[in-house]
């Protein structure tokens with residue numbers, strides 16, 4: 294199957310060193326997850342190269358499963374986790390035998406790749422079915438109120454815009470263009486992004502908060518909460534808060550948590 298994420302595993306893995314992911318996104322997600330997962334079974338839905346899957350394993354989760362539809366992502370994730378001796382299983386299929394087997398499902402940047410409302414609803418139902426009663430979903434979709442200036446996020450390594458410029462108001466499922474351009478310099482907390490060279494383009498889809506909460510509620514989820522991003526100020530004393538403030542003011546991702 295031709296998959297837009299095939300051949301992007303290395304790029305997505307390298308993004309862990311991008312300041313935004315390292316100092317804002319990952320800490321913002323991981324603070325919602327128990328420090329010790331030793332009595333928990335967890336699933337990383339749309340695991341990509343396994344950035345989060347590995348973190349879940351390192352927190353001692355009893356069973357860790359990484360699921361993705363891109364074989365290229367899975368190959369990278371398997372190889373990398375094996376090198377680190379992490380006990381993680383990776384799969385490209387989710388059978389009914391996995392229903393009610395997990396305490397936590399994490400889904401970072403996966404909901405935007407549902408191309409239709411039906412796919413979005415089916416994805417939410419699948420995540421719900423995988424959880425045990427009382428289990429939790431933590432998901433990062435694209436924030437419905439992401440900044441409309443295409444260049445707003447460029448200092449963080451990407452641009453985000455509506456693909457079809459003729460549509461004045463955002464429509465459910467509308468195509469969004471995510472342009473990724475890795476930073477040119479080792480020290481990325483500065484103005485030296487290689488802004489002119491776009492390395493990769495990805496098509497995502499716009500879903501309003503209503504569409505997402507409806508899909509989650511229809512699946513059976515309750516207590517849907519939206520969290521703010523935080524800046525992990527402990528991680529690097531030299532971090533410049535002003536660099537991240539623009540993102541914190543208008544993040545391109547929403548952090549959602551909901552319960553089964």
Ligand SMILES: C[S@@+](CC[C@H](N)C(=O)[O-])C[C@H]1O[C@@H](n2cnc3c(N)ncnc32)[C@H](O)[C@@H]1O
Nearest residue numbers: 298339340341344361362363366401402403406
């Ligand atoms: C933007 S990447 C994010 C990867 C990873 N969660 C991370 O944060 O680094 C999105 C991933 O979701 C996967 N994906 C897209 N649609 C999916 C689906 N319906 N089921 C499972 N994985 C999916 C893609 O193959 C890709 O690896």
